[in-house]
Amino acid sequence: ELKVEQNPLFLSMQEGKNYTIYCNYSTTSDRLYWYRQDPGKSLESLFVLLSNGAVKQEGRLMASLDTKARLSTLHITAAVHDLSATYFCAVPLKGGATNKLIFGTGTLLAVQP
Amino acid sequence: NAGVMQNPRHLVRRRGQEARLRCSPMKGHSHVYWYRQLPEEGLKFMVYLQKENIIDESGMPKERFSAEFPKEGPSILRIQQVVRGDSAAYFCASSRTGANTEAFFGQGTRLTVV
Numbered sequence: 480e481l482k483v484e485q486n487p488l489f490l491s492m493q494e495g496k497n498y499t500i501y502c503n504y505s506t507t508s509d510r511l512y513w514y515r516q517d518p519g520k521s522l523e524s525l526f527v528l529l530s531n532g533a534v535k536q537e538g539r540l541m542a543s544l545d546t547k548a549r550l551s552t553l554h555i556t557a558a559v560h561d562l563s564a565t566y567f568c569a570v571p572l573k574g575g576a577t578n579k580l581i582f583g584t585g586t587l588l589a590v591q592p
Numbered sequence: 593n594a595g596v597m598q599n600p601r602h603l604v605r606r607r608g609q610e611a612r613l614r615c616s617p618m619k620g621h622s623h624v625y626w627y628r629q630l631p632e633e634g635l636k637f638m639v640y641l642q643k644e645n646i647i648d649e650s651g652m653p654k655e656r657f658s659a660e661f662p663k664e665g666p667s668i669l670r671i672q673q674v675v676r677g678d679s680a681a682y683f684c685a686s687s688r689t690g691a692n693t694e695a696f697f698g699q700g701t702r703l704t705v706v
Contacts, residue, residue: 512694514697519702520699520700521683521697521698521699522635522683524696524697527694569635571691572637577640577690577691578623578625578685578689578692578693578694578695579625579637579640579648580627580637580695581637582634582635582636583634585633
């Protein structure tokens with residue numbers, strides 16, 4: 480059974496600081512998604528990581544994927560208040576041969592001024 | 593090109609009533625997925641449908657829940673005789689193919705059972 484775990488579950492950080500959110504998954508997959516969710520809203524797609532070693536950056540966020548370690552990271556650089564949200568990683572079941580996603584538990588990020 | 597459309601956005605039902613949630617996929621998408629998000633939790637897969645077929649319903653409760661995606665019209669998630677524990681956000685996603693393509697999410701329907 481595919482399990483996806485994120486840590487930390489809650490992250491309070493000051494503006495201007497850097498931090499990393501980790502996403503571990505239990506079975507083989509060469510594809511991983513990161514989403515952002517604001518309270519009461521839907522999921523906004525942030526990154527689609529399609530292969531081992533993939534690295535993508537958008538603004539202050541950078542995501543990477545290590546399929547051998549079954550680990551993805553979401554790195555936040557010089558956080559700003561607007562980044563406050565819940566971040567989810569998701570892995571397709573059967574390693575990408577399906578679009579059925581297993582989601583991590585989420586990381587609630589609170590950026591304090 | 594409109595995104596995935598869900599309605600209603602908010603739905604309040606009394607215990608024992610039926611809830612019907614609708615999802616119109618993106619244009620050109622024939623694969624639909626329903627997920628449920630309980631408060632303070634991540635999304636959990638419920639069911640995957642293609643036009644007129646249920647492909648995978650392994651995440652859907654065996655009783656009171658059903659889903660369809662007819663040839664014409666939106667996909668419907670139906671919950672009969674709702675209970676308080678059904679209160680959640682229900683998200684629909686659609687994709688162009690059944691594998692290796694990104695699925696896009698709708699705004700969700702927030703069901704409250706009173």
